[in-house]
Amino acid sequence: xxxxxxxxxxxxxxxxxxxxxxxxxxxxxxxxxxxxxxxxxxxxxxxxxxxxxxxxxxxxxxxxxxxxxxxxxxxxxxxxxxxxxxxxxxxxxxxxxxxxxxxxxxxxxxxxxxxxxxxxxxxxxxxxxxxxxxxxxxxxxxxxxxxxxxxxxxxxxxxxxxxxxxxxxxxxxxxxxxxxxxxxxxxxxxxxxxxxxxxxxxxxxxxxxxxxxxxxxxxxxxxxxxxxxxxxxxxxxxxxxxxxxxxxxxxxxxxxxxxxxxxxxxxxxxxxxxxxxxxxxxxxxxxxxxxxxxxxxxxxxxxxxxxxxxxxxxxxxxxxxxxxxxxxxxxxxxxxxxxxxxxxxxxxxxxxxxxxxxxxxxxxxxxxxxxxxxxxxxxxxxxxxxxxxxxxxxxxxxxxxxxxxxxxxxxxxxxxxxxxxxxxxxxxxxxxxxxxxxxxxxxxxxxxxxxxxxxxxxxxxx
Amino acid sequence: xxxxxxxxxxxxxxxxxxxxxxxxxxxxxxxxxxxxxxxxxxxxxxxxxxxxxxxxxxxxxxxxxxxxxxxxxxxxxxxxxxxxxxxxxxxxxxxxxxxxxxxxxxxxxxxxxxxxxxxxxxxxxxxxxxxxxxxxxxxxxxxxxxxxxxxxxxxxxxxxxxxxxxxxxxxxxxxxxxxxxxxxxxxxxxxxxxxxxxxxxxxxxxxxxxxxxxxxxxxxxxxxxxxxxxxxxxxxxxxxxxxxxxxxxxxxxxxxxxxxxxxxxxxxxxxxxxxxxxxxxxxxxxxxxxxxxxxxxxxxxxxxxxxxxxxxxxxxxxxxxxxxxxxxxxxxxxxxxxxxxxxxxxxxxxxxxxxxxxxxxxxxxxxxxxxxxxxxxxxxxxxxxxxxxxxxxxxxxxxxxxxxxxxxxxxxxxxxxxxxxxxxxxxxxxxxxxxxxxxxxxxxxxxxxxxxxxxxxxxxxx
Numbered sequence: 001x002x003x004x005x006x007x008x009x010x011x012x013x014x015x016x017x018x019x020x021x022x023x024x025x026x027x028x029x030x031x032x033x034x035x036x037x038x039x040x041x042x043x044x045x046x047x048x049x050x051x052x053x054x055x056x057x058x059x060x061x062x063x064x065x066x067x068x069x070x071x072x073x074x075x076x077x078x079x080x081x082x083x084x085x086x087x088x089x090x091x092x093x094x095x096x097x098x099x100x101x102x103x104x105x106x107x108x109x110x111x112x113x114x115x116x117x118x119x120x121x122x123x124x125x126x127x128x129x130x131x132x133x134x135x136x137x138x139x140x141x142x143x144x145x146x147x148x149x150x151x152x153x154x155x156x157x158x159x160x161x162x163x164x165x166x167x168x169x170x171x172x173x174x175x176x177x178x179x180x181x182x183x184x185x186x187x188x189x190x191x192x193x194x195x196x197x198x199x200x201x202x203x204x205x206x207x208x209x210x211x212x213x214x215x216x217x218x219x220x221x222x223x224x225x226x227x228x229x230x231x232x233x234x235x236x237x238x239x240x241x242x243x244x245x246x247x248x249x250x251x252x253x254x255x256x257x258x259x260x261x262x263x264x265x266x267x268x269x270x271x272x273x274x275x276x277x278x279x280x281x282x283x284x285x286x287x288x289x290x291x292x293x294x295x296x297x298x299x300x301x302x303x304x305x306x307x308x309x310x311x312x313x314x315x316x317x318x319x320x321x322x323x324x325x326x327x328x329x330x331x332x333x334x335x336x337x338x339x340x341x342x343x344x345x346x347x348x349x350x351x352x353x354x355x356x357x358x359x360x361x362x363x364x365x366x367x368x369x370x371x372x373x374x375x376x377x378x379x380x381x382x383x384x385x386x387x388x389x390x391x392x393x394x395x396x397x398x399x400x401x402x403x404x405x406x407x408x409x410x411x412x413x414x415x416x417x418x419x420x421x422x423x424x425x426x427x428x429x430x431x432x433x434x435x436x437x438x439x440x441x442x443x444x445x446x447x448x449x450x451x452x453x454x455x456x457x458x459x460x461x462x
Numbered sequence: 463x464x465x466x467x468x469x470x471x472x473x474x475x476x477x478x479x480x481x482x483x484x485x486x487x488x489x490x491x492x493x494x495x496x497x498x499x500x501x502x503x504x505x506x507x508x509x510x511x512x513x514x515x516x517x518x519x520x521x522x523x524x525x526x527x528x529x530x531x532x533x534x535x536x537x538x539x540x541x542x543x544x545x546x547x548x549x550x551x552x553x554x555x556x557x558x559x560x561x562x563x564x565x566x567x568x569x570x571x572x573x574x575x576x577x578x579x580x581x582x583x584x585x586x587x588x589x590x591x592x593x594x595x596x597x598x599x600x601x602x603x604x605x606x607x608x609x610x611x612x613x614x615x616x617x618x619x620x621x622x623x624x625x626x627x628x629x630x631x632x633x634x635x636x637x638x639x640x641x642x643x644x645x646x647x648x649x650x651x652x653x654x655x656x657x658x659x660x661x662x663x664x665x666x667x668x669x670x671x672x673x674x675x676x677x678x679x680x681x682x683x684x685x686x687x688x689x690x691x692x693x694x695x696x697x698x699x700x701x702x703x704x705x706x707x708x709x710x711x712x713x714x715x716x717x718x719x720x721x722x723x724x725x726x727x728x729x730x731x732x733x734x735x736x737x738x739x740x741x742x743x744x745x746x747x748x749x750x751x752x753x754x755x756x757x758x759x760x761x762x763x764x765x766x767x768x769x770x771x772x773x774x775x776x777x778x779x780x781x782x783x784x785x786x787x788x789x790x791x792x793x794x795x796x797x798x799x800x801x802x803x804x805x806x807x808x809x810x811x812x813x814x815x816x817x818x819x820x821x822x823x824x825x826x827x828x829x830x831x832x833x834x835x836x837x838x839x840x841x842x843x844x845x846x847x848x849x850x851x852x853x854x855x856x857x858x859x860x861x862x863x864x865x866x867x868x869x870x871x872x873x874x875x876x877x878x879x880x881x882x883x884x885x886x887x888x889x890x891x892x893x894x895x896x897x898x899x900x901x902x903x904x905x906x907x908x909x910x911x912x913x914x915x916x917x918x919x920x921x922x923x924x
Binding site: 117125126134140177178211312314343446 | 580595624640778801816
């Protein structure tokens, strides 16, 4: 009976015909599959016993068909490895896309925004994954709650309270696939609540501002002066997106008077503060600045991420929402944007087991050493260049003589050194005078490449 | 599966994570089931290993719960016979009304769309994860390519070619976080290319149609007749979203003439076919229907998913795009929607190591047995009810006498059985005469609860 063609056919997608007998039909179907490339070179075929059982035919018939095709050169049989599709030229399918040109990879990468990927704690992560996946209830593997797994929301609520002074409950936490996804969720929610203008900082990531614009929200930059972002000019905005713990990219911490001002504004006007705490774990010279959210959990959305502390590839971030926004944001997120549950469960285990704290502590030490090496190298090799914003984080701002930013970046590109200039991170409506500067991501290179990157940087500095 | 523990398994699923810990929750649920007579004296319980695997909890927890109840006298354990419900007087539940379940947590779940989550291959997946994460290059942990990891795109191109007859190259594959995300990406791309109307099927998932509507596209249902979806009436549409291998939910395969017709239409008009191949791996009675995409890779977008073959919680799906659409779709996806790289790398390893094929084979056998049990139970218990669409997939359509669908669903809800009616899956503009039917997801319950769910189903059928 043909019943087991299902089992066989799905795996090999053969259409053997009855004409000419079973052996002939099977041989023809297999040969056709190999010739057209549907069975790729190196593919291992089922054993003759398995296939015969699946097909309900004699094992010998399968063995003979395999033998015929080995003799013809379509298959290879090796003791201990079974029967494989032979390596041979295959007629390519029609309509393949042209290969995308791989851009030349720079030798040294000091672009900010990425931690040292080589230090991702693979073994620790796998241990946590084993515990998390083995112990998970079966229903964890289903479509899930847009807010995220309860295990992770509980672990984050505990960690953020302890490490960042965030005031919340697991019900206030919403897991998302990166800060940008969080912002994409918040934009339409703000718009639906009547917001039209979001105050942003004079410096920041244009792609964040674009996400707000895409939601129909205007962005208006707050002034930036020698004390940092000035939060006293919020009139006319219904929300404010800021980086209070470590301004991106300038590196300043929001002054306490200005912290108070933005919270006071939110309370008075019913405005909402979006606190982007992208690298709050990494502070070197003083106690970390606690999250602004702790001042007023009803008017601040706290946004954190694993992209700097662990790796961007995890695509895991979190929002801590005022109670009034939880339902709306969960509905706006919906199931389309759910994150994979296995990584969520693993991060929960990673946090509660203490592995996250250990990893952050080790990473902080490593980045601090790099920061110190950068400062020392600048003092010795480029004393004209002042590094600012270096008390925390994974990047520094190097102030350059006026008018030299573009030429330094071009010189760096010639030397295989990827760098970002500050001008690319300045809001087009900012009233602050433009500054020439580099934004150097000293967390980006792997350890073995750091010294070389630093050397290359020193060579291109004026 | 022994019918004797049908009810039992279901009751365990009721509160497996109750307050007081897993062991306490399990013990309480079991004791309650014995005391009220829902577990009859003499009923043999599954082995602790089986039940632990089904529930996704530690075997020890089950063994301890059994031990507690043996000590209390509710169960008996005999060498060689396993664990049985003790012979003792049963206290009937208070009141005379049938026991009702908590709303929102039905005892039996036959809603289609979810595979058996308890059968997720945890150990195999973790093995693949260890190989994948250990062997990945460091830059895999970065923000990544919106198209997905190259390892996964290559593995999918090979698998889909071999198993589904899809013609592609890794460059044509775009990884996404579920079918719905794929559709959300495609909608605006179609709109930007001038599409205004997408032909859909008379039956399908309203949330898919809504994603198209949200992109500014109208949906117009194709006729559905006794031969299935009629693809000959595509005039006026610029794209068509169809389930050719296994119509959802009706279960028919698109007739070869109608397969040819839709491809011919796409060629002639420059239209685009969106092929939703949600459960192509699971075909039982004939050889699988190859993907429509193989007929014309330039005019068909193939969409597949790990949600049925592995688990929805992975949030991994894939599109195979015509070359002309690759860049646009990758740009439309962007980094905001990137999927976690660790699961991508693990799925690539799972596919290339053969673990995916082994899992699908085992799952196919399990679902096929359930399908057979469903058909046999219907023949014996509800001969008036005709099951259709049963040659493949994880669900069946049970045709009911006219006018009875809503009352059967309500009766089912009363008995704690979650069911979907066909009317909820009918396009509001469909011209097809409405049919009364149930869409029964026989893949949804865990193994230990399947027999009970089937029994409950038979009880509510007319």
